Amino acid sequence: MREEVARELARRVSDASAGGTPVSVAREAFAAVAGVLWRSMFSEDMDAATTRQLRDVIEEAVVVAGAPNLSDYFPVIAAADVMGVRRRMDNLVGWVYGIIDVQIDRRRRRRIVCEPRKNDLLDVAFDMEGEVESEGWVMNQDTMRGMFMVILILSHCDSIFTGFARRWKQLNSSTIEWAMAELLQNPKSMIQLPEELKGLIGTKTHVAESDISQLPYLQAVIKETLRLHPTVPIAFNKAEATVEIQG
Incomplete structure (x- = not known):
């Protein structure tokens, strides 16, 4: 899907x-x-x-x-x-x-x-x-x-x-938007990333989810995007109540 x-x-x-x-x-x-x-x-x-x-x-x-x-x-x-x-x-x-x-x-x-x-x-x-x-x-x-x-x-x-x-708030799609914005400001990355994708795709028509592990540069781009534009966790920064888990 x-x-x-x-x-x-x-x-x-x-x-x-x-x-x-x-x-x-x-x-x-x-x-x-x-x-x-x-x-x-x-x-x-x-x-x-x-x-x-x-x-x-x-x-x-x-x-x-x-x-x-x-x-x-x-x-x-x-x-x-x-x-x-x-x-x-x-x-x-x-x-x-x-x-x-x-x-x-x-x-x-x-x-x-x-x-x-x-x-x-x-x-x-x-x-x-x-x-x-x-x-x-x-x-x-x-x-x-x-x-x-x-x-x-x-x-x-x-x-x-x-x-x-x-x-302050962030939408899930903003990570993709930030990645595109950062790529546009980094011409070397804009060249290297498509080359990596072309090398993997070859004669295939598209990249499958199982191919992600073979795209280290793409993974690095996403990780760097999250480093530069991190999201803030929903969780509170301290315990609100004392709880006991599984005894």
């Missing part, structure tokens, strides 16, 4: 290049990541309009989540939502829930009439529907859409860092 999406991405970029059309690397990379996730969850392609809106929603959600909110400092006025932060977030979450609910309802109807299984994440979730886990949660539609929303949001957000004086 990933290789198929990668080939589609390469084809779109190639077509745009042939026509002299500028390419937004970040948006194309986001569309590729969203496509893989959507197919793995629902076995369907995400249309271009939904992909664009999803990116806008995720970007706005990260901004809203990191925005100053008086309710955080004065809980007594939290119910009033004076700054409208909760309303904005509810609208964004509601939109994501809406596109997920369409897929869940459609699959539920198909299962009722015994259509063939897709064996994707949604089918697995339906197989677990009604089961109560040891932690007490039950698999139902609310759980499903919450789970799929988390997959969509966190898979596109490498990091969300809330500092004392600033709010």
